Amino acid sequence: MRRRTVLFAGSAxxxxxxxxxxxxxxxxxxxxxxxxxxxxxxxxxxxxxxxVGIIPTYQGWYGDAIYEPLVRRDENADISPAAAESWEFxxxxxxxxxxxxxxQTFTDGTPMDTAALQATxxxxxxxxxxxxxxxxxxxxAQTMTITWPAPNPLIAMRLxxxxxxxxxxxxxxxxxxxxxxxGPYEVDTANTTRGSVYTFxxxxxxxxxxxxxxxxxVMKVFASDTAGMNALKTGQIDGCLIPQSSYDEANASxxxxxxxxxxxxxxxxxxxxxxxxxxxxxxxxxRAMNMVFDKEAMTKNLYLGHGKPASQIFREGSDAYLExxxxxxxxxxxxxxxxxxxxxxxxxxxxxxxTMTGQNHEKLMPYITQQLALLNIRVEQVPLSGPDAxxxxxxxxxxxxxxxxxxxxxxxxxxxxxCLTDGLWNVSHQPDATIDGLWQEILIGDEEQQKAAEQDINxxxxxxxxxxxxxxxDGFYATSKKxxxxxxxxxxxxxxxxxxxxxx
Numbered sequence: 001m002r003r004r005t006v007l008f009a010g011s012a013x014x015x016x017x018x019x020x021x022x023x024x025x026x027x028x029x030x031x032x033x034x035x036x037x038x039x040x041x042x043x044x045x046x047x048x049x050x051x052v053g054i055i056p057t058y059q060g061w062y063g064d065a066i067y068e069p070l071v072r073r074d075e076n077a078d079i080s081p082a083a084a085e086s087w088e089f090x091x092x093x094x095x096x097x098x099x100x101x102x103x104q105t106f107t108d109g110t111p112m113d114t115a116a117l118q119a120t121x122x123x124x125x126x127x128x129x130x131x132x133x134x135x136x137x138x139x140x141a142q143t144m145t146i147t148w149p150a151p152n153p154l155i156a157m158r159l160x161x162x163x164x165x166x167x168x169x170x171x172x173x174x175x176x177x178x179x180x181x182x183g184p185y186e187v188d189t190a191n192t193t194r195g196s197v198y199t200f201x202x203x204x205x206x207x208x209x210x211x212x213x214x215x216x217x218v219m220k221v222f223a224s225d226t227a228g229m230n231a232l233k234t235g236q237i238d239g240c241l242i243p244q245s246s247y248d249e250a251n252a253s254x255x256x257x258x259x260x261x262x263x264x265x266x267x268x269x270x271x272x273x274x275x276x277x278x279x280x281x282x283x284x285x286x287r288a289m290n291m292v293f294d295k296e297a298m299t300k301n302l303y304l305g306h307g308k309p310a311s312q313i314f315r316e317g318s319d320a321y322l323e324x325x326x327x328x329x330x331x332x333x334x335x336x337x338x339x340x341x342x343x344x345x346x347x348x349x350x351x352x353x354x355t356m357t358g359q360n361h362e363k364l365m366p367y368i369t370q371q372l373a374l375l376n377i378r379v380e381q382v383p384l385s386g387p388d389a390x391x392x393x394x395x396x397x398x399x400x401x402x403x404x405x406x407x408x409x410x411x412x413x414x415x416x417x418x419c420l421t422d423g424l425w426n427v428s429h430q431p432d433a434t435i436d437g438l439w440q441e442i443l444i445g446d447e448e449q450q451k452a453a454e455q456d457i458n459x460x461x462x463x464x465x466x467x468x469x470x471x472x473x474d475g476f477y478a479t480s481k482k483x484x485x486x487x488x489x490x491x492x493x494x495x496x497x498x499x500x501x502x503x504x
Contacts, residue, residue: 036482039214039501042228042240045358046195046221049387050179052120052165053127056390057492058406059241059358063163064498065200065217067181068112070098072499073160074489077410083112083164083182089155093443095147096155101207102142104182106166112182114144119167121146127391129422130158151443154412160491176387184212196221213503232478239479241495243360244306250478258485260475262493264313264407265298265364267468268418270428271399277349280399284343286465290329291336292371299471302363307473312458313407313414316472320411320454328462333374340375348376354384354398361402368402396427404473406492411454412442419457419466434460 047062048054055063071079071087084098104112118136125131133149148155169180179187185200192198198219202209220237222228228240233253242250242257250257267289274281295309311327314320340346351372355361361381369379384392393401405425408414417423420439421431438460441453461467477495479485484504485496 036503037215038218039216039239039483040218040220040237041501042231042237043219043221043358044225044228044241045356047198047219048390049176051175051387052163052170052179052181053124053175054387054390055163057490058494061217061498062198062200062219064183065185066179066183066187067163067165068104068183069160070117070162070164071156071159072489073157073491075409075491075493077157077160077408077413077491079156079160083117084159087159093151093153093155095145096159097143097145098159100142100144103205104207105205106164106169106180106182107186107203108166108168108180110166110168110180111141112164113141114138115141116164116167117144117162119170120162120165123165123170124162128424130161130416130424132422153443154410154416157410157413182206184209185217188216191218211499214501217498229478232480235480237480238483239477239485239496239501242476242478244304244474244476246478247304247306247476250476255478255480256483256485258477258479258488258496260477260488260493260495261472262315262406262408262490263404263473263475264310264315265404265470265473266310266313266402267368267470268401268403268405268425268427269399269466269468270396270401270426271430272428272432272464272466273430275430276396276399276428277351279343279345279349282343282345283464284339285345287329288336288339288343288375289372289377290465290468291332291339292374293368293468293470294331294371295327295470296331298367299473302367303471303473306476307471310469310472312462313418313467313469314411314458315407315409315414318407318409318411318414319451320414320458322455322458329465336375346376348378350378350380351400352380352382352398353400353402354382354393355402356384356389356393360404364404365402394424394427396429399428401425401427406494408492411458412450415439415442415454415457419461 041061043059048056052067068083070083072082073079083100085101087096087098089096106112121131121134125134135147137145164182166180184203184206186203188199188201200217202215225243229242229246231237232240269280269286271277271280279285299307299309311325312322355365365381372379418425419435421429438453438457442450445453475494482504484502485500486502487500488496489500490497
């Protein structure tokens with residue numbers, strides 16, 4: 001079981017005074033890059049909000065700082081102790097018994113116990129189908145068995161997605177103004193300005209301070225890639241994501257540049273049955289949408305050659321990935337128009353596509369809009385922001401999201417997130433008997449049978465054109481010389497995790 005991510009980013013409303021109720025305060029300045037005891041990171045978009053239910057993995061360092069995960073996951077999704085010291089999985093892939101670390105508390109003083117874990121899982125389950133329908137058998141304050149409603153081969157993976165929050169905080173109903181976690185840091189409210197800079201100070205009593213060598217972590221929001229790059233070059237910050245266009249400049253400036261491969265740029269056509277947009281229920285329409293994008297040109301011009309064309313959504317080397325696979329939908333606008341006409345949709349249709357800051361939409365959407373217009377598909381961009389942006393994005397209101405979305409080392413996670421009826425990114429949540437049958441083969445088959453079923457799913461979703469894969473872009477993260485990143489543990493290979501930053 002290896003990698004997954006959800007590339008969430010957004011902006012949120014102004015922080016309220018009640019933040020101080022569950023967070024620490026300090027008179028110290030943010031100290032941007034001023035001390036070896038301070039790590040200052042740039043962010044390409046504002047935080048999605050303090051709510052534990054919407055903390056992203058993408059640029060989610062603030063979540064790493066505040067909220068302790070149930071278990072830690074590495075780049076291969078192998079798990080190690082965090083809030084849980086140990087665990088046992090059932091043989092039938094339906095349950096896990098976790099043993100929580102004793103003596104740990106949240107920033108509101110309440111204990112990190114099974115009551116908090118159950119409250120967290122019940123809250124997250126109300127937002128996320130991956131955790132819906134769980135049942136709990138509490139043995140004592142530190143031991144609990146969690147049972148899924150059906151066999152799940154990815155239970156270990158899912159444990160790494162759980163960040164524990166205070167039960168008192170969850171019951172407050174005010175989840176965006178006062179984060180209450182048990183992580184290595186707490187919010188320094190005196191030096192935090194929502195939408196601009198976020199400061200975190202070391203929390204006394206945390207069980208593993210050695211893994212987080214900085215006494216203070218500062219996160220600065222930048223309005224543009226250029227502003228972030230300039231801040232990095234001038235020593236105002238110690239690390240940030242950089243675009244392909246800044247790669248040569250970063251190297252010439254003597255910065256450390258880390259190359260990362262963990263994304264497929266794609267359209268997700270989730271309305272396979274045409275329930276919201278009738279044209280999308282026709283496979284030839286979906287195939288035509290694949291054929292109007294020049295993937296070679298996108299790689300060269302939009303990503304400056306840092307990447308390669310994609311014809312499937314799965315990562316190279318994963319079980320579902322098909323080697324020596326020829327793209328069945330080569331760039332051919334005339335053929336695409338013929339498919340649209342043959343399907344009876346030569347006049348096209350209207351399509352709303354949500355956009356968010358920090359997701360490279362500003363560069364990519366003009367081309368997406370232009371090419372779909374060749375098929376008379378009229379794109380309306382719908383900007384999403386604020387604490388409800390993620391909920392709106394995944395609500396099914398917009399059946400064709402466009403995203404630079406993580407593809408994982410373990411393709412089972414891709415399948416569960418993108419292909420199953422209840423998949424997080426399969427936002428229309430429409431059933432498909434073929435996918436369901438192949439998933440059952442995965443649940444009961446041996447390793448060879450599982451791999452064969454995964455590849456059959458890949459062939460099926462390519463044939464049915466559920467996605468429009470475009471490019472496997474290279475990502476880049478740059479740091480100052482005073483910081484080292486000896487190992488990137490992010491299972492989606494998008495950037496270092498907070499725990500990966502070390503002092504030079």
